[in-house]
Amino acid sequence: MTAREPVVVVGLGADGWEGLSASAQRVVRGAAVLMGSSRQLDLIPRTEGSSADRIAWPTPMLPALPGLFDAQSGRRVCVLASGDPMFHGIGATLVRVLGADNLRVISHPSSIALASARMGWATADTELVSLVNRDAATILPSVTAGARLLVLSNGRATPGEVAEILTTAGFGRSVITVLGQLGGAQESRTVARADEWDIDAADVDPLNVLAVECVAVECVVSGAPHRLTRVPGLPDAAYSGDGQMTKQEIRALTLCALAPAPGEHLWDVGGGSGTIAIEWMRTHPRCTATSFEQAASRISQIEGNARALGVPNLDVLGRAPESFAEAARTPDAIFIGGGVTQPGMLDACWERLEVGGRLVANAVTAESEALLLEWFTRFGGTLRRLQIQRAEPLGTFNVWRPQLPVVQWSVTKTEASGGPDANHTEENAQ
Structure with missing residues (x-):
């Protein structure tokens, strides 16, 4: 890789620019290049980053990254990320592409940290399940009576899919809390039992985290209850x-x-x-x-x-x-x-x-x-x-x-x- 200034990765919450610390705001203001998704770039007011070139991630992103950063070598590059960049975020990807020594990360509270705070759950006592780009059935190995799960959603359809899977597996009485836009002005909270889920996917915020309290009705195979x-x-x-x-x-x-x-x-x-x-x-x-x-x-x-x-x-x-x-x-x-x-x-x-x-x-x-x-x-x-x-x-x-x-x-x-x-x-x- 061509020598370059360290790339600074700044974590953003749903509250955008206002939620950044003073030091994170200084990094964004001082950048010559801002990179991120279109949504993340839109969270930075033009008045705060007006002199910076803005580059939205291409599709597919991963194979384009080495060339993208080589093209900006010698310039101050700031990458915008969601929440904690090292928690299922772009930060871990950039470590593999650029090397840890070429990266500086400024974290924001992750969606899981915010969800734990809203639910009053100790993070250490909950299990994290990521359904990002994964089949919703991936949740099943973590589903046991009394378990508390925090689920990274794949979008609007995920809560309904999880509700159906829980009901089929004999956990229909489980309580699902959908936390949307955590930390933002439009933060929302929807609560329903899995077997009573009737919320249309169009009414679910696409940026959501699920908190699931697992309650078993009865897991039955060939007439005999069992635990998986x-x-x-x-x-x-x-x-x-x-x-x-x-x-x-x-x-x-x-x-x-x-x-x-x-x-x-x-x-x-x-x-x-x-x-x-x-x-x-x-x-x-x-x-x-x-x-x-x-x-x-x-x-x-x-x-x-x-x-x-x-x-x-x-x-x-x-x-x-x-x-x-x-x-x-x-x-x-x-x-x-x-x-x-x-x-x-x-x-x-x-x-x-x-x-x-x-x-x-x-x-x-x-x-x-x-x-x-x-x-x-x-x-x-x-x-x-x-x-x-x-x-x-x-x-x-x-x-x-x-x-x-x-x-x-x-x-x-x-x-x-x-x-x-x-x-x-x-x-x-x-």
Whole structure:
């Protein structure tokens, strides 16, 4: 990048120029160039920035940014942002483009800080959900009885969409407060229950934040109430489809072996109903996944389950390993739930896994068990044999019905185990 004066990013509230501190106003007055959205530029009176060139963000914005700032090199550039520029704002984007040393940020209270103040909620005790440019179903993993959510809206339609989703999920008695134009002269407040929402989207301010107090009516699957939390091991009945899935207890153990961490990406090979990828993504908003499934009918059921359980951004691709090249991200972990014995499958997964990545494979047939034993002998890790028994009625009594035993191999790829000729290591003894 060409050398330049530090770019100053100034956060603006809905109250515009009047809400800026004296120091922020001085920066704006002294700028040779003002950049921002058309709405933000209009918040600065011409009398206060009359000598500055005004540049509205182009569309698309991101690819144009480096050239835009290079063209203004040597001039005092002030970027106008909404609220706190580092809170889901342009500030974080500019750090990636220009570098932190080339940026100075003057923050304004964020919309979430203002919403917490209006609601009287402790910010530390509320969960933030961003629906900006996201499907409203993304809210679902955060919806539990008694939770307080602050939701960054995507516009006028978001409150109605959230109300419908909450009602369908059994949280129709939840109270939704729509806070519009926070901090501005036109600040508004609308309150209604989710199952009583009848407000037309045209009457909702497009610049809004939702405060949601979650109240459960009853979450029912197959007649039995249940709770859907972020903890792996959701009820089998929470999923629709043909029943091709990793069952609840084995699923919970499998997710523990995969050990998802925020920001990590999973490849779920042989997706079935999508259970492993879905529950991986539910553990944290920044966890992502790609599911590979060859059957078109199952691809549809994975996508349906993902949306119903609040992770509509799950990426679903076709047959593995042929579709591996189409994946947008390399995996931090790989789960093989189907096709273990397919020629070349384990080799292809192992090759795609970087050093430090984890692989977990489940097997239920003698042939697939034998293959996992061979790989365990070569690469180490942990080999387990798991079997679950569930109590089921037999006449007036109950008996234990065993499910198929599952052999599970889990391993972390190391430099020592990075090739097909790796020797048996001390990991095998673990």
